[in-house]
Amino acid sequence: MFFSQAGARPRMWEASPSEHKKWVEVFKACDEENKGYLSREDFKVAVVMLFGYKPSKIEADAVMSSVDPNTSGILLKEFLDIVRKKKEAQLYRNEIRHIFTAFDRHYRGYLTLEDFKKAFKQVAPKLSERIILEVFSG
Secondary structure (H helix, E strand, O other): OOOOOOOOOOOOOOOOOOHEEEHHHHHHOOOOOOEEEEOOHHHHHHHHHHHHHOOOOOHHHHHHOOOOOOOOOHHHHHHHHHHHHHHHHHHHHHHHHHHHHHHHHOOOOOOOOOHHHHHHHHHHOOOOOOOOOHHHHO
């Protein structure tokens, strides 16, 4: 899957019904006392369950500061939005990695100008070398 517009992030991703159900189940499992919200520690456990890593203090702080200050934690609706955005970002990074890997034919972990030119000849053969050099130079 390539970008819908050159250099733009893909349009908003939507969870399948089964994924959405899983997220709700994780929320309920982490809200052990049925408070109706997740505390900071509950949120960390939920991220481990869904994404396989413990969020850093910075990430947890950012999430907690973004929730409605009139509540004691992250409500289900907010949680679902946070998880959707995290999943969307994860898919975007995977897409970038996939595209990069397709261009990195020698598996070096970086692209040379020649790699870049060959890749663009395949995906955009009419693109001028000047434009390719501008893109490569950043």
